[in-house]
Amino acid sequence: MNRFFDKHKLALALASLLLLVITACSLDVTNPNSASEDQVLTTREGVIALAIGMQQNYAIGVVEAMILTPGVTSGEIAINSTFTNLLELQDGGDQVTTGNGNVLALWSRPIRVISMANDLISSAPNVTLDPGTRSGIIALAHLYKAMSMGVLAQAFEQAPIELDENGKFLFRPRAEVLASAISLLDAAAQLLAATPASNEFTTQILARNFNLVNTINAFRARYNLMVGRYQQ
Numbered sequence: 001m002n003r004f005f006d007k008h009k010l011a012l013a014l015a016s017l018l019l020l021v022i023t024a025c026s027l028d029v030t031n032p033n034s035a036s037e038d039q040v041l042t043t044r045e046g047v048i049a050l051a052i053g054m055q056q057n058y059a060i061g062v063v064e065a066m067i068l069t070p071g072v073t074s075g076e077i078a079i080n081s082t083f084t085n086l087l088e089l090q091d092g093g094d095q096v097t098t099g100n101g102n103v104l105a106l107w108s109r110p111i112r113v114i115s116m117a118n119d120l121i122s123s124a125p126n127v128t129l130d131p132g133t134r135s136g137i138i139a140l141a142h143l144y145k146a147m148s149m150g151v152l153a154q155a156f157e158q159a160p161i162e163l164d165e166n167g168k169f170l171f172r173p174r175a176e177v178l179a180s181a182i183s184l185l186d187a188a189a190q191l192l193a194a195t196p197a198s199n200e201f202t203t204q205i206l207a208r209n210f211n212l213v214n215t216i217n218a219f220r221a222r223y224n225l226m227v228g229r230y231q232q
Contacts, residue, residue: 041123048205050123051137054116054144055207061109066151069102106155110148115163117145132198135191136212137205142188143216146181150223153177178223185220189213 041047071077072089079086085102088095096103120141124134152159153174160169161180172180192213197206206212224230 065105110151113148117141133201135195136197136201139188142184146184149181
């Protein structure tokens with residue numbers, strides 16, 4: 001009798017363990033609060049949300065990387081000696097490893113914004129938007145793509161002009177990257193001149209106190225000076 005109960009308990013224990021293993025390995029859980037890529041890129045609400053998110057990503061991620069990393073390297077920013085990445089930057093040269101997190105951030109964060117801008121440029125024409133809202137979003141995407149390319153050009157000797165979905169980038173010299181950024185800014189200026197941004201765009205999508213036209217022109221001037229086009 002005891003042997004029967006022992007076998008029964010063993011069977012239950014094995015079944016419970018098997019069930020636990022099966023359920024524990026299933027990590028594909030649907031998040032009801034997270035929109036799919038198709039929902040973002042094929043709907044008006046998704047495109048608007050992406051435009052807002054792109055600005056936030058640049059302000060929080062790219063700006064920090066473009067200030068901190070060069071600032072430590074130049075000695076303009078003091079560091080806490082407990083952060084290895086920053087110590088490497090302070091020492092410079094061969095002391096900077098290929099896995100330095102700050103250097104990787106200075107690369108990956110602008111690349112992320114460029115990817116978001118590309119999605120906006122390709123998706124905004126295909127969703128229902130007011131013409132002025134559409135032109136504002138596309139011009140904004142051109143601006144942020146150009147600014148991110150400028151960050152890469154100032155930090156690295158070579159950088160990609162276009163991104164490959166498989167992660168294979170074609171690297172171009174700094175001057176070509178800046179020239180491509182200037183072309184994006186010229187296109188943004190022409191787009192807004194032809195179709196001015198709508199009130200919806202300036203009040204609900206564009207960051208507060210952000211003058212889009214003036215910012216585009218300021219970066220056009222800056223990048224033209226950097227490549228030696230002093231008459232532009």
